[in-house]
Amino acid sequence: MKTKIIQITSGRGPVECCWVVAQVLKYFIEDIKVARIKYTLLHREVGAENGTLQSATIQLKGNGLEPFLKDWLGTIQWIGKSSFRKFNKRKNWFIGIHEIEETEKMLLKENEIKFQAIRSSGAGGQHVNKVSSAIRAIHTKTGIQVLVMDSRSQHQNKKIALKRLQEKVDTYNNEQLKILVQHQWGNHLNLERGNPTRVFTGSDFKKQKINKSYKSKRQESRNNLRQEKWD
Structure with missing residues (x-):
């Protein structure tokens, strides 16, 4: 099962582009569900x-x-009149959908785990105090560690420690991913206008069939240049 990170961005465009991002997100999630793809x-x-x-x-x-x-990947165009700026004459608005390259995930390898057996403290009677049944598991690469004293059995505590350490490493990976996403501002600056992957129209945001002919592309480029004057 593959994993991909996708970013839908307004390209730091005006409020109309931000509205388009919100609408496209709804369509995108609907398509994801139809394709039976898991998403977060x-x-x-x-x-x-x-x-x-x-x-x-x-x-x-x-x-x-x-x-x-x-x-989906590429430029998305919306053709419509702004509901935020009444006298704005621009009718073509563009956003982008890009794939973010993931950093390598931190894996929990056996040779990078250090176990320490220590005496349990607290309730449990003399047996718990005399036997080193508690386990501390340390992931040497990140310094992440857990201490488990759930059971009187050292073996059982070791199994629990491995599970909890894996959960902590997964949390670490998710936090690193969020940091990557928040710093992924390059896509906001590299938004290409024209040659859209998908086109939507009107306030009801209907999908429009794209004409791939050379003449239509040339006319579209001319229209986009005219629209630039009104931005």
């Missing part, structure tokens, strides 16, 4: 207005992610 919403950067998002980052898990993402 990792981060949302809220926009200046209600119902808007500067960016959203999603983790996908499943098979067939590449063909699914082929129809």
Whole structure:
């Protein structure tokens, strides 16, 4: 089962682009569910207005992610009139959907775990105090450690310690991923206008069929250049 991190970004565009991000996120999640792909919403950067998002980052898990993402990755265009600025004449708004390269996950390897047997303290009678049944497990690479004294059995405590240490390492990986997402501002600056992967129109955000002909692309480029004057 593969894992991918996807970011939907307004490219630091105006509030209209942030509104488009929020709408696209809804469509994207609907498509994810239809494709039966597991997802986790990792981060949302809220926009200046209600119902808007500067960016959203999603983790996908499943098979067939590449063909699914082929129809989404790239520039997304919305054609519509701004509901935030009444006299703004611009009608073409662009956002981006990008894949974030994950950093290597920290794995729990047996040769990187150090176990220490120590005497349990607290309730349990003389037997607990005399036997070194408690276990401290240390992940030497990160310094993450757990102390387990749930059972009188050292063997059982060791099993529990391994499980809890794995949970802590997983939490560490998730925290590192969130840091990566928050620092992934390069995508916000590299948003390409034109040649969209998907086009939506109107306030009801309907999906529009894309015309791939050369003439339509040339006309679209001209229109985009005209729109730049109104930004």
